[in-house]
Amino acid sequence: MKNKIFLIGAIIIAISVLAYLLTRGPSNDSTGKIIIAEGTQPIAAPIYIAYANGYFKDEGLNVELVSFPTGKFCLDALIGGKADFATVAETPIVHATFKDQPIRIVATIHRSRKNTFCIGRKDKGVNVPADLKGKIVAVPFGTNAQFALDTFLRKNDLKSQDLTFINLSPPEMNGQVLKGDVAAVVAWQPYIGRAKKNLGDNAVPFSFENVYEETYNIVTSVLIAGEKKDIAIKILKALDRAIDFMKANRDETIRIVSQRIGMEKSELDTIWPIYNFGLDLRQSLIETMTLQGNWAVKQGHQNGQVPDMRNFVSTTALKVVKFDAVSIKESN
Amino acid sequence: MKYKAQQFLKICAPFALMIFFWIIANRYSGVNPALLPTPLEVGNALKEFAISGNLLWDILWSLRRAALGLIFGGLLGLFIGTITGRINAFNWLFSPLFNGFRALPPVAIVPLVIVWAGLGESGKVFVTTWAAFFPVWLNTHSGVSSVDKGIIWAARSLGARGSRLLFGVTLPAALSQILVGFRLAISTTLICVIVAEMTGAYVGLGFRLQISYLVFRVDRMLACLVVLAIIGICADRLFSLVTTWLFPWIKLRHEPR
Numbered sequence: 001m002k003n004k005i006f007l008i009g010a011i012i013i014a015i016s017v018l019a020y021l022l023t024r025g026p027s028n029d030s031t032g033k034i035i036i037a038e039g040t041q042p043i044a045a046p047i048y049i050a051y052a053n054g055y056f057k058d059e060g061l062n063v064e065l066v067s068f069p070t071g072k073f074c075l076d077a078l079i080g081g082k083a084d085f086a087t088v089a090e091t092p093i094v095h096a097t098f099k100d101q102p103i104r105i106v107a108t109i110h111r112s113r114k115n116t117f118c119i120g121r122k123d124k125g126v127n128v129p130a131d132l133k134g135k136i137v138a139v140p141f142g143t144n145a146q147f148a149l150d151t152f153l154r155k156n157d158l159k160s161q162d163l164t165f166i167n168l169s170p171p172e173m174n175g176q177v178l179k180g181d182v183a184a185v186v187a188w189q190p191y192i193g194r195a196k197k198n199l200g201d202n203a204v205p206f207s208f209e210n211v212y213e214e215t216y217n218i219v220t221s222v223l224i225a226g227e228k229k230d231i232a233i234k235i236l237k238a239l240d241r242a243i244d245f246m247k248a249n250r251d252e253t254i255r256i257v258s259q260r261i262g263m264e265k266s267e268l269d270t271i272w273p274i275y276n277f278g279l280d281l282r283q284s285l286i287e288t289m290t291l292q293g294n295w296a297v298k299q300g301h302q303n304g305q306v307p308d309m310r311n312f313v314s315t316t317a318l319k320v321v322k323f324d325a326v327s328i329k330e331s332n
Numbered sequence: 333m334k335y336k337a338q339q340f341l342k343i344c345a346p347f348a349l350m351i352f353f354w355i356i357a358n359r360y361s362g363v364n365p366a367l368l369p370t371p372l373e374v375g376n377a378l379k380e381f382a383i384s385g386n387l388l389w390d391i392l393w394s395l396r397r398a399a400l401g402l403i404f405g406g407l408l409g410l411f412i413g414t415i416t417g418r419i420n421a422f423n424w425l426f427s428p429l430f431n432g433f434r435a436l437p438p439v440a441i442v443p444l445v446i447v448w449a450g451l452g453e454s455g456k457v458f459v460t461t462w463a464a465f466f467p468v469w470l471n472t473h474s475g476v477s478s479v480d481k482g483i484i485w486a487a488r489s490l491g492a493r494g495s496r497l498l499f500g501v502t503l504p505a506a507l508s509q510i511l512v513g514f515r516l517a518i519s520t521t522l523i524c525v526i527v528a529e530m531t532g533a534y535v536g537l538g539f540r541l542q543i544s545y546l547v548f549r550v551d552r553m554l555a556c557l558v559v560l561a562i563i564g565i566c567a568d569r570l571f572s573l574v575t576t577w578l579f580p581w582i583k584l585r586h587e588p589r
Contacts, residue, residue, distance in 0.1 A: 079367070095547045096548050098548070099366035100366070101364075101366060136451075138532075141542070141546050142546030142547040165534055166451055166532055166533065166534050167533065167534065167542060167543065168532055169531065172443065172532070179447075181451040181452065181532075182451065301543075301549070302547065303380075
């Protein structure tokens with residue numbers, strides 16, 4: 001009987017160890033693999049181009065790309081130690097700064113005023129922004145889309161309390177737009193573009209061009225931004241090369257991105273003009289992040305004082321790659 | 333007095349132990365403190381929720397969705413479990429299907445439910461009904477089909493037929509098993525209401541949990557889980573008390589002594 005118990009115990013332990021070994025995610029092992037968590041969006045294009053064209057290898061880096069559905073997941077992977085770099089918009093970074101997370105933005109790779117906007121439904125009585133009052137609007141909470149919507153509402157003399165917000169991730173929005181459960185949706189490309197296309201003449205787009213300029217950033221750990229800054233410098237050099245390639249080879253870029261994220265080339269071709277790729281660290285990033293910090297406190301998402309966002313930016317690596325691209329004054 | 337003190341200690345000791353290990357883990361595990369807040373930080377987050385007024389509304393809405401699901405799913409499970417337990421043709425026709433559906437995780441069906449039923453309450457109540465149905469159906473089916481044939485024959489020989497046989501003999505004999513099904517359904521319903529509220533909601537504990545995750549507030553996430561755990565414990569305890577009062581002859585399995 002005792003032998004049977006030991007045997008069963010040994011089998012259970014063996015299965016558990018096997019399951020652990022088989023389900024372990026990517027990790028930094030001694031071979032020096034650099035893991036970049038990317039958010040499976042067209043705006044991560046410089047990463048895809050650098051990877052596909054071997055620019056990371058040319059810098060002597062063994063890079064692995066790990067895909068996540070959104071930038072928030074990428075940032076979680078970085079903070080959890082499962083990735084060395086993450087691609088993420090500024091809003092999740094702002095939330096992380098309130099917890100003084102050991103992360104640093106090393107570069108912005110994309111900016112746009114047209115990537116995120118709102119689509120209203122005519123048949124729900126939405127023709128102008130004021131019609132949103134009393135309606136249900138779907139928006140992904142905690143993201144730059146929510147911040148942009150709040151700012152848009154204020155600019156149109158509306159308050160958040162005038163509407164009912166429903167938390168919905170962008171991939172889920174298309175179905176709801178078509179079903180008619182919501183009067184409007186807010187998201188980023190390509191999802192918002194798909195919603196607009198499916199609604200046809202029933203769609204009423206509200207641009208956020210005058211609301212704010214969103215950014216997509218490369219974030220890394222304090223260790224890599226500081227002691228191991230050579231890695232960050234090499235990554236940025238590869239990305240800089242990728243952006244030059246993208247500017248000279250539009251069709252090939254779209255082909256590579258389409259293949260990587262599973263989007264139709266024709267769809268990418270349509271929305272490509274709204275994207276602005278380039279490596280920089282501008283003072284406007286700090287201003288935007290500070291604004292979002294104030295917004296997060298006002299919304300009740302965060303408590304206390306808004307952190308000094310300059311503490312979460314490292315300009316060292318980018319200054320080596322492209323000195324003129326840095327206009328942020330780091331904190332002392 | 334000594335007995336009451338012992339009972340009080342028995343109830344508090346597991347939680348005190350859990351908080352002790354929690355503090356040790358926070359201090360000495362090397363885990364990022366933002367990812368593992370202290371019990372005090374979680375308590376403060378809970379206080380924030382309570383003061384803001386969100387906590388009460390979130391609890392009420394989650395309970396409403398869970399309760400409706402438990403009622404609909406429970407009654408449906410009871411009805412269908414009785415049929416499949418007593419009538420062979422229904423058993424071999426429907427049981428394989430139900431066993432297949434039972435294996436589907438609620439997380440997988442929520443997106444489908446949203447597409448079919450939309451973002452309204454009907455979709456969320458469908459998910460909780462789904463969660464409640466299977467444990468009740470399975471336990472009712474099992475209880476009804478395993479009622480001692482001798483009891484059935486004896487009742488028939490005394491003239492019991494149809495509904496009298498069903499409500500007077502079969503269901504009372506299977507009652508213990510049926511109650512186990514309902515007790516399991518309480519926890520599965522509470523789990524699924526959280527899952528259903530994570531998408532397409534603007535109130536509820538699941539919604540609050542998801543928002544807290546998106547804005548990097550692990551303390552609030554844990555506060556939501558603490559509230560959920562308390563609700564689960566209270567619901568289970570209430571169920572035990574009510575069933576003991578209604579059916580004092582039934583001893584539910586795994587009842588703590």
